Amino acid sequence: MTELERHSYDVVVIGAGGAGLRAAIEAREQGKKTAIICKSLFGKAHTVMAEGGCAAAMGNANSNDNWQVHYRDTMRGGKFLNNWRMAELHAQEAPDRVWELETYGALFDRTPDGRISQRNFGGHTYPRLAHVGDRTGLELIRTLQQKIVSLQQEDFEATGDYEANLKVYAECTITELMKDGDAISGAFGYWRESGRFILFDAPAVVLATGGVGKSFKVTSNSWEYTGDGHALAMRAGATLINMEFIQFHPTGMVWPPSVKGILVTESVRGDGGVLKNSEGKRFMFEYVPDVFRAQYAETEDEADRWYKDPDNNRRPPELLPRDEVARAINSEVKAGRGTPHGGVFLDVSSRLPAEEITRRLPSMHHQFKELADVDITAEPMEVGPTCHYVMGGVEVDPDTASSVVPGLFAAGEVAGGMHGSNRLGGNSLSDLLVFGRRAGMGAATYVDQLQERPKIDDADVDAAAADALAPFELEGGENPYTIHQELQQSMNDLVGIIRKEEEMEQALGRLSEFRSRIAKMTVEGHRQFNPGWHLALDLRNMLTVSECVAGAALMRQESRGGHTRDDFPTMDPEWRKKLLVCALDADGVVNVTEEQQIPMREDLLELFEVDELKKYLTDEELPAK
Amino acid sequence: MSYKGKFRVWRGDSEGGELKDYEVEVNEGEVVLDVIHRLQATQTPDMAVRWNCKAGKCGSCSAEINGMPKLMCMCRMNTFAEDEVVTVTPMRTFPVIRDLVTDVSFNYQKAREVPAFKPPADLKPGEYRMQQVDVERSQEFRKCIECFLCQDTCHVIRDHEENKESFSGPRFLMRVAELDMHPLDAADRQHAAQEQHGLGFCNITKCCTEVCPEHIKITDNALIPMKERVVDRKYDPLVWLGNKIRRRPA
Numbered sequence: 001m002t003e004l005e006r007h008s009y010d011v012v013v014i015g016a017g018g019a020g021l022r023a024a025i026e027a028r029e030q031g032k033k034t035a036i037i038c039k040s041l042f043g044k045a046h047t048v049m050a051e052g053g054c055a056a057a058m059g060n061a062n063s064n065d066n067w068q069v070h071y072r073d074t075m076r077g078g079k080f081l082n083n084w085r086m087a088e089l090h091a092q093e094a095p096d097r098v099w100e101l102e103t104y105g106a107l108f109d110r111t112p113d114g115r116i117s118q119r120n121f122g123g124h125t126y127p128r129l130a131h132v133g134d135r136t137g138l139e140l141i142r143t144l145q146q147k148i149v150s151l152q153q154e155d156f157e158a159t160g161d162y163e164a165n166l167k168v169y170a171e172c173t174i175t176e177l178m179k180d181g182d183a184i185s186g187a188f189g190y191w192r193e194s195g196r197f198i199l200f201d202a203p204a205v206v207l208a209t210g211g212v213g214k215s216f217k218v219t220s221n222s223w224e225y226t227g228d229g230h231a232l233a234m235r236a237g238a239t240l241i242n243m244e245f246i247q248f249h250p251t252g253m254v255w256p257p258s259v260k261g262i263l264v265t266e267s268v269r270g271d272g273g274v275l276k277n278s279e280g281k282r283f284m285f286e287y288v289p290d291v292f293r294a295q296y297a298e299t300e301d302e303a304d305r306w307y308k309d310p311d312n313n314r315r316p317p318e319l320l321p322r323d324e325v326a327r328a329i330n331s332e333v334k335a336g337r338g339t340p341h342g343g344v345f346l347d348v349s350s351r352l353p354a355e356e357i358t359r360r361l362p363s364m365h366h367q368f369k370e371l372a373d374v375d376i377t378a379e380p381m382e383v384g385p386t387c388h389y390v391m392g393g394v395e396v397d398p399d400t401a402s403s404v405v406p407g408l409f410a411a412g413e414v415a416g417g418m419h420g421s422n423r424l425g426g427n428s429l430s431d432l433l434v435f436g437r438r439a440g441m442g443a444a445t446y447v448d449q450l451q452e453r454p455k456i457d458d459a460d461v462d463a464a465a466a467d468a469l470a471p472f473e474l475e476g477g478e479n480p481y482t483i484h485q486e487l488q489q490s491m492n493d494l495v496g497i498i499r500k501e502e503e504m505e506q507a508l509g510r511l512s513e514f515r516s517r518i519a520k521m522t523v524e525g526h527r528q529f530n531p532g533w534h535l536a537l538d539l540r541n542m543l544t545v546s547e548c549v550a551g552a553a554l555m556r557q558e559s560r561g562g563h564t565r566d567d568f569p570t571m572d573p574e575w576r577k578k579l580l581v582c583a584l585d586a587d588g589v590v591n592v593t594e595e596q597q598i599p600m601r602e603d604l605l606e607l608f609e610v611d612e613l614k615k616y617l618t619d620e621e622l623p624a625k
Numbered sequence: 626m627s628y629k630g631k632f633r634v635w636r637g638d639s640e641g642g643e644l645k646d647y648e649v650e651v652n653e654g655e656v657v658l659d660v661i662h663r664l665q666a667t668q669t670p671d672m673a674v675r676w677n678c679k680a681g682k683c684g685s686c687s688a689e690i691n692g693m694p695k696l697m698c699m700c701r702m703n704t705f706a707e708d709e710v711v712t713v714t715p716m717r718t719f720p721v722i723r724d725l726v727t728d729v730s731f732n733y734q735k736a737r738e739v740p741a742f743k744p745p746a747d748l749k750p751g752e753y754r755m756q757q758v759d760v761e762r763s764q765e766f767r768k769c770i771e772c773f774l775c776q777d778t779c780h781v782i783r784d785h786e787e788n789k790e791s792f793s794g795p796r797f798l799m800r801v802a803e804l805d806m807h808p809l810d811a812a813d814r815q816h817a818a819q820e821q822h823g824l825g826f827c828n829i830t831k832c833c834t835e836v837c838p839e840h841i842k843i844t845d846n847a848l849i850p851m852k853e854r855v856v857d858r859k860y861d862p863l864v865w866l867g868n869k870i871r872r873r874p875a
Contacts, residue, residue, distance in 0.1 A: 030821060041675070042733065043771055044683045058751075068638060099750035104806065105742030107760045108766060114754035132764060138682065150741030162737055193722055222677040256654020262680045362672075366840075369657070370699050470679075481666040525671030528638070529723040532670035 001495040002465040004197035009035045010043050011443045012187050012202040014174050014229060017045035018137075019412025020208030020440070021144035022097075023302045026440025027206075028166045029252040032447060034198060035147070036168045037189065038211075039224050041243075042500075043145045045221050046210050047432065050137025051265035051363065052131025053119055053431070055426035056094035060111055060156070061127035062310070063120040066394030067091040068607050069125050071332050074427060075608075076291075077123040078285045078323045078391070079561045080576055080616040081242070084600045085398035086418040090427070090434050097433035100131050104150070106143040108132055120270040123321040125295075129426040134265045134363050140429055152530075164175055169573070172198060174228070174236035174538055176464040177205060177236040179452030183225075184407030190463040192534065195527020197465055203453055204443040206401075207233055207394060207410040208436065212246075212545045216387035217260060217485075217492035220252055220263040227545030229414035233394045235546060235589075240582040241416040243392035243564035244552035245543070246399045247423055259371045261386040264346065264364060266425040270319045272307055273348035275329070276380070283344075284317035287328035291615045323561050326385040330497055331383065347494035349377055354371020385497055387487025389428065392548070395581065400442030401435055405447060410440035421561025444618035452489055459560045464539065471536040479524035480536040486534035487542060488515055495550045500566045518543060525539035547590040548582040555580055555592050573618040626651045628707050636672070636712040638723045644712065646743035652704050657713065658686055660729035661725075673724040683839055684772030687715045691828050694774040694836045716777040717784070732773050735793040738821065743812040751869050759808040766803035766847055768794065768839045775843060781826045792823035795833035795843050802847035805854065812862060819855045824848070 011027040013020045016038030027034040027374035038045065057070040067404035070126045083086055098116065102108070108130050109117040131140040152162040171192035178199075187200045189317055209229030213221025251264040257459045264573070269275070276281045285303075288296045297303035303316035318325065329344050339345055348357055353378035358365050359565035361376070368374040368381060394403050412432045419427065471480070494507035514586040518540060521531045556571040559565050579595045606624050613622055630651035633644045645673055649664050658676055658819055665672050676686040679698045688696040691712050719727035774793040781788050793801075804815040818824045829852075831844040841847075858864050 003694075040677055040683075040685065041729070044677050044685050046677070048682070048683050049769070051680055096750065099753075102753045103744045103750050105744075105804075105810075107807070109756040110755055110760060112757075114756055117757075132767070135682075135768065138770065142767060142769075146741060147736055151738060153741060156737075172627050193726075217813070222683070257652065258659040259680070260656045276772065280832075312708045363682070370681065372654075478664075479670060481670065485666075523670070529673035529726055531665060531673060578694065 002197060002319075002462050004199050004465075005162070005459070006199045006201065007035065008201040009033050010202065010447045010460070011035070011204045011206065011440070012037065012200045013208055014187065014204040015043060015045070015208030015210060015412070015414070015487070016168065017047040017208060017210055017412065018140050018144060018429060019436035020045070020206070020529075021141070022433050022436025023148055023206045023208055023411055023443070024166065025144065026437045027444050030444035032375060032444045034166050034168070035202070036041060037172050037187070037200075038170050039169060039173050039228075040171060042168045043140060043141060044171045046140045047141045047429070049220065049263060050140070050429055051134040051223070051263065052121055052267040052270065053108040053131030053426050054126060054140065054429035055092075055121070055424065056098045056100055056127045056130055057091060057128060057432050058095045058098065058116060058118065058130070060115045065126040065128060066442050070094070071604070072607055073124050074424060074518065075420070077424035077427070078422050079571060080420065081597075082420030083417030083603055084400055086435070088432060088604060089398060089438070090418060091247045093434045094430040097099060097437065101140070101143050101433075104143050104147040106139055108139070113396060119267060119367045122269065122319045122325070122427065123424040127457045129270075133359075134267050134361050134543040136429065140432075153265070169198070173504050173534065173537070174232065175468050177232050178458070178460055179236060182237070182406055183454045184405060185454035186456045188461060189305055190468060193529055195530065195533070197468070199456065199461060201456055203450055204407050204447050206408065206439045206443050207408070207414050208412050208439070209414045211390045211413040212549070213387050213390070215487060215491050215542045215546045215549070216489040216496070218252065218261040219387040220249060220261055221387070227541045228538065230393060230548070231541035231544040232581070233403060233405075233408065233410065233414075234584045236405050236408060237393045238405045238408055240392055240548055241395045241579045242421070243390070243582050244546040244580060245391035245421045246387060246549065247322055247389040247391060247562045248326040248385040249388035250322055250329050250385055251346055251383040252264065252388075253372065254339070254382050254384045255372060262367070262371070263363070263386065263388065264381060264383050268324070268346060268361060268364060270352040271438060273318070273346055273350065274346060275318050275325070276318070277332045278339060280338055280393050283337070284325065284328055284333050286567035287324060287331070288317050288320065289324060291596070292324070296320065306327065321422055323564075326497060327473040327564060329385055330382070332420070339382045341382050343382040345380040346383045347380035349379055373560065389413065389423055391421060392416045392425055392552070399438065402442050409443050411435040421563060433591055437553065459607055471533060472523055474520060477520045477575070477584070478517055480521050480523065480532055480539055483517055484522060484535060484539055484542070485516060487539070487546065491546055491549070495546075495553055498564050498566050501554065504550050506545070507550045508554065511543065511550060514543055544590065548565065548592070551590055552580040552582060552594045571616070573616060576616060577618070577621070592610035627651065630702065630707070631710045632660060633710050634661070634664070634672070634713040634725070637721065637753070638725050639721055641661065642784070644714075651839055655702045657690055657700040657702065659712065660702065661697060661713065667764070673726045675726050682770060684770030687716055687772045687774050689716060689777075694777045695771055699838055704725050708715070710789055718777045718779075718782055719773075720843050724742075729773055730787060732771070732776060732794070732796065735797045735798070739791065739797055739804070741811055742804060742807065742811055742818070744866065745809045748809070753809060755808045759777045762846070763803045765841055766799050768841055769799065770839060772838060773798065774836045774838065778832045778836045780830065780832065783821075788823070788826065792826045795827070795848065797821055798827065798851065799841070799847040801845050802851045805851065814856050815851075815858055817849055824855060826849060827852070
């Protein structure tokens with residue numbers, strides 16, 4: 001039997017970003033003994049990278065805002081492919097989740113009357129994003145981190161042990177979920193520092209592992225984003241949906257090469273920044289698609305007036321949803337109107353006074369100054385699309401965040417459905433809070449209803465340990481860094497922002513080659529804090545996720561949101577009704593199948609004009625009037 | 626554009642280690658962390674280094690570069706001459722785990738010792754009203770990315786292991802100041818700053834401010850005002866008298 005340390009919990013939360021921490025807070029407040037497993041140090045999760053804000057229809061900046069408007073915007077942004085129940089819950093609950101953060105100590109920017117200030121963002125009808133300058137994600141993660149600490153302080157008062165009911169396992173990575181029959185019974189992993197194995201006995205596991213961006217070369221995501229939760233869920237028998245939809249954020253840095261892909265917040269545009277090509281033209285006016293034509297300005301004058309008088313003017317096209325802006329930038333660069341380093345210009349220097357820029361966008365100012373020697377108060381930035389977010393993820397029940405596997409829950413980026421084919425900026429931080437809490441509640445309720453605690457089978461533990469150590473066994477194999485670089489290049493080139501059938505077939509071919517190369521790779525050194533070994537283990541997850549992305553993308557014969565087909569350039573209402581579901585078969589091969597969408601509830605359908613619905617739905621789906 | 630850079634990196638673990646020399650390719654626009662990554666990918670696959678965002682936002686890749694506490698992801702290679710040897714060592718104030726990775730658990734322990742934000746009893750969620758000018762003081766401190774470079778450089782604990790128990794360090798004294806300046810925090814912070822977190826140890830040499838990658842004015846805006854608040858109270862004759870009277874047995 002494998003030598004390891006063993007712990008027992010009611011709920012184990014894998015991931016310590018916004019969704020994981022909010023889930024853990026909820027599970028602990030429901031009286032459950034809870035563990036948080038984080039791949040990095042506590043407080044370093046990718047949520048810190050979120051810049052612009054957290055969308056919630058509080059109506060502080062414009063009192064016309066309410067959950068129905070937010071719901072409509074979310075569905076439009078996702079091109080109606082969203083799970084409507086998730087979008088509904090999200091729009092309804094987001095304000096409470098934001099206000100709750102203030103009781104944990106968060107300090108958002110304020111309106112003149114002292115309430116939480118809200119800013120404009122792409123696809124949102126009204127100023128809706130609660131924010132702190134352009135470091136909102138940091139505020140969110142720190143606030144939740146400090147709330148966890150405050151719960152630990154309560155436990156210390158009561159028991160003399162800070163970690164009696166809520167413990168953070170930092171720099172600890174889960175490599176396999178354990179099951180008893182159909183149900184979850186625990187999780188197996190290793191400590192980064194020592195390389196030793198650790199086993200959690202737990203009837204409920206919440207996945208909150210974030211996204212998959214590290215499978216792509218140009219990405220705003222950190223090394224942690226290797227699709228661990230997506231792959232763990234699949235290996236445990238859960239299903240993934242919408243994996244073909246990857247959001248390329250329109251504005252990532254393009255220069256210097258070492259920072260290519262690092263995010264430039266949408267707030268630059270929300271606060272007045274404009275996109276120009278090398279001819280100095282504000283090109284976004286040429287790219288307003290028919291479905292959005294009624295809501296966006298046709299002239300620069302009107303667009304500029306909107307910032308002061310949004311009730312009587314239409315929005316600037318720079319604030320279209322992200323998929324539209326990313327494709328537009330891609331086209332401009334392809335047409336030869338790009339900047340010297342292959343992007344377009346994003347200019348805020350000619351739009352706002354310097355001191356206003358440094359006040360509203362301090363971390364952008366800092367980032368460009370330090371990394372690119374560019375002073376954004378005096379000159380334009382060069383930007384281009386970067387892989388930012390995966391809309392796809394674990395198929396979950398909207399109300400409880402439960403997957404199809406009993407005891408397995410998912411929230412945040414690792415869960416699928418909420419954002420449909422394209423996520424609106426600002427809807428991610430609110431998603432984390434709303435569904436993080438629901439996952440924590442769902443897990444706690446599940447544990448309460450259990451008759452008997454599922455058990456871990458020793459043979460499964462031995463197998464998980466053998467899998468984890470496999471890369472040390474072989475000699476003379478390839479280095480994981482080389483395979484990773486090639487995988488990223490393949491996904492970037494062949495399943496990137498614009499997709500073609502033959503390229504995706506080529507990608508699937510390469511992925512199957514990677515599969516055999518990964519089985520034979522070699523890791524040098526020993527188990528103590530060995531990044532080569534960690535990458536080797538993560539690579540297996542990245543490969544599984546890449547197979548899902550490429551497989552689903554090849555199957556969906558239309559263009560929608562974060563999935564653009566060169567050979568099927570338009571949106572097809574027949575395809576809107578279908579979800580593509582990924583699962584592993586008995587041999588561990590990814591299978592993609594079609595599933596019908598559940599039709600939208602009638603009262604939600606009535607929130608839209610029939611003329612708008614006609615753009616997305618088939619005739620038989622339209623309300624009978 | 627590209628040249629062979631000379632790097633000297635500390636390799637070892639808690640048992641000991643040494644500086645090792647490497648020659649590695651450096652390209653235009655790169656930062657120290659890029660070069661460390663290239664070393665990993667080409668020469669030393671097991672070199673331990675902590676990093677996450679690579680954009681100066683998460684505070685993971687702290688180290689000492691030519692002796693200066695810095696984030697490796699924000700230290701550009703063009704700040705060095707091409708023939709200059711760049712020496713990278715782990716943060717000295719914390720125990721080494723391996724290579725450039727240190728055990729920073731001291732900081733998480735100190736974080737736990739600062740009582741959390743105490744919400745006002747009479748306000749429900751959604752009823753908080755604060756003015757921008759009033760939140761800005763604490764917001765400056767909440768820019769902190771917890772890279773712990775200020776802790777690393779602070780001479781009170783750098784090379785003074787014995788002070789670690791009674792001194793929370795600039796990061797967590799700043800956290801106390803942040804809560805004290807929060808417009809709605811209902812707890813008393815000033816007594817604890819001096820008695821439990823060792824504010825008195827700080828003799829305002831401003832080293833912490835100097836190394837802060839977020840350019841937070843830790844000393845001027847957090848530590849000095851906190852010292853003034855503590856002193857004001859300690860030597861205020863009315864407070865002194867009040868304390869005396871209240872303490873008198875009934």
